[in-house]
Amino acid sequence: MASELVGALVGWYDANARELPWRQPDRTAWGVLVSEVMLQQTPVRRVEPVWRTWMQRWPTPSDLAAASAGDAVRAWERLGYPRRALRLHAAATQIRDRHAGVVPDDLDELRVLDGIGEYTAAAVATFAFGQRHAVLDTNVRRVLARAVQGRAQAAPALTAAERATATSLLPDDDATAARWAIAVMELGALVCTARQPQCGDCPIADRCAWQLAGAPPYDGPPRRGQTWHGTDRQVRGRLLAVLRAAHRPVRRADLVRAVPDDDLRDPHQRDRCLAGLVHDGLAEPGPDDDTYALPG
DNA sequence: TACACGTGGAT
DNA sequence: TATCCAAGTGT
Structure with a gap:
């Protein structure tokens, strides 16, 4: 039965896979x-x-x-x-x-x-090497959550049970396992999507546990949404955009102009973010301590 | 384990 | 407009 699943998905992949440069024979x-x-x-x-x-x-x-x-x-x-x-x-x-x-x-x-x-x-x-491994990304986890577990979406974090499920489904030989892995991922990316799955186009809809259960809504723990507005992450991004665009050291005053006080959540946010970028190796202070640049 | 970490398109 | 989401990793 697992082999039928493999055949259906690999066949679907051969007919529907995107042509991406990192999938070309000369990759x-x-x-x-x-x-x-x-x-x-x-x-x-x-x-x-x-x-x-x-x-x-x-x-x-x-x-x-x-x-x-x-x-x-x-x-x-x-x-x-x-x-x-x-x-x-x-x-x-x-x-x-x-x-x-x-x-x-x-x-x-x-x-x-x-x-x-x-x-x-x-x-x-x-x-790249055609080996046999469980490849668990967000797409694969969603496909397995639906097709095998019968749930609308995967748990917030990868579990040992998911690894066990993915491993148990792996075809025996390396070449087939590798094709299966890319096929499942592609299905998740193109058909079994997070928001509006195209179950009418799905090659395994007739044996999908989630479909057979009547497509019940997700009932697990809520996923924390990514915060963004006003966060350090946003400020870091704006600072780094200035450093990226400049091809010479940037004065602190230019960074202040890029992220004015009115846009800060607190008075120390800009300095904190700048120090964070330096700490992470994304920026380097100049010898005068008044300029910053991308790492050399 | 939970959180931080960029950016932009879709709904 | 606000929120969600996109082939995760490091701490």
Whole structure:
């Protein structure tokens, strides 16, 4: 029965998968790794053009490692969460120094690279190297929550039970498991979506536990919404946008102009955020202590 | 475990 | 307009 599920989903994927550059036959493991980091919390449409430019400029980990961290942050453009650019740069350096510039194909070796967590390590091992791993991202968790568990959405945090379910569904051989993994994720991205699932287009709707239960609404613990307006995150973003746009050190007065007092939640917010950016390695103070720039 | 961390499109 | 959501990770 599980094999029927696999066949239905893999067949659907072959007919409906998006053509993305990191899925092309000429893709590299590095390209897959870069795509996975960029796609963390950022939609495909916004990643694609940045990924193309990035890969043209830095076609191998060693190429990126030879650049400055600031160049990486600037090339990250407006994908968001710019610490990912810093970590990707650090991972490239680690790949150059510890793996002779070759992206490792071992799950545990991938997992300890900067910015590579449980999901991304499994994704690279699976999509770039065709291995057999449970790949649990938000899409897969939602599909399994519905199709297997019969619930409208997954729990707020990944559970051991979900890992066990995903592992139990994995086809035996590596190649099929890898195709299954990408197929489930694509179904979650295109059909079994969070807001308005297109169950009429779903290849497994007839055996979906959630559909068979009458599509009951979510009854788990509420998800905390992301706060935004007036937060440090917003102020950090505005400060960093100024540093990114400038190609020389920026005076404090220019940062004050970008984030005026009236926009602050408290009088110390701007200084606190600036210090936070410096602490995170996203900004560096100049020798005079009156200028800031992206890291060199 | 819960929270911090950017940005922009969709509803 | 406000809220939700998008291929998560680090602390």
